[in-house]
């Protein structure tokens with residue numbers, strides 16, 4: 001497979017996923033007219049995709065993990081409680097040591113040091129609640145998305161922007177908006193400095209509790 | 220640069236309540252997704268349970284953290300890939316009979332079994348690309364974000380995976 005032909009695989013993938021632009025379709029079609037491999041494969045994609053979708057619709061398996069997850073959380077809570085009680089004994093010992101340190105003047109010097117190195121948090125902002133938004137039946141005029149907070153690695157911002165660019169907007173009331181970005185590392189991709197956040201009401205009058213924010217990056 | 224964001228997080232809910240809500244909303248779809256991935260129901264349930272427990276630990280550490288389906292699918296995908304790789308290292312192969320038993324007990328159509336058999340011929344990464352897009356409904360850009368790859372790489376893998384699947388489906392029809 002040549003590097004040049006990889007590009008046609010990319011186009012074929014876009015067509016198979018229904019994401020190709022008219023120009024991309026035209027480019028692929030004119031290539032497929034001269035390439036037997038691509039001509040044969042493009043017909044096959046629709047059939048495979050339909051088969052996968054049909055098999056998904058056919059599924060009846062509806063398992064539940066509620067009880068198992070709840071039990072594990074309960075175990076974890078008990079374990080933490082025991083650990084806290086264990087720590088209680090250490091706390092008594094620590095408080096005795098602290099008394100000694102206080103009277104010896106060590107604490108004062110430590111406090112001064114901590115004040116010098118303190119740094120304000122760079123956490124900026126809250127997030128999304130697309131799941132909630134979905135329940136309100138999103139309108140087409142909302143670019144559903146995302147998150148800004150805690151930029152730890154500014155270089156990643158570019159990745160996030162590119163990803164944002166490829167998100168589709170809901171085109172009908174019943175359209176699913178995948179909330180893929182929520183909770184991923186995108187909070188770390190967000191702009192490091194946010195100049196302003198304006199809360200505003202979503203344009204759909206039916207949404208009472210649908211906060212939409214306009215976030216402007218700092219230059 | 221200006222972008223519109225949907226804001227807001229339910230700060231009233233603690234980690235446990237948020238996880239409960241995630242479980243209620245996503246357990247069935249996520250379990251089916253993982254079962255497609257690993258070809259085994261019990262194993263899928265173990266993975267899904269781990270994913271929700273990981274969500275709980277994450278939210279307990281940072282209750283205001285945004286976390287929903289995207290995070291669940293990313294975590295589940297990574298765990299499913301690791302599971303398949305471990306199985307491969309141990310020399311375990313997915314038996315087609317097993318696949319048939321797993322899916323025949325719940326699903327009626329023969330086409331469903333054929334699709335699962337075709338999926339089982341793919342490598343982990345290709346499987347992830349196909350399932351996240353055609354099965355879970357994410358775009359290539361979104362799947363790219365989940366997998367830490369470029370959208371073009373996802374599209375290429377989807378294309379090649381579909382060719383492989385087509386060959387497998389073709390043999391059986």
Ligand SMILES: [Zn+2]
Nearest residue numbers: 008035037038
């Ligand atoms: Zn070609």
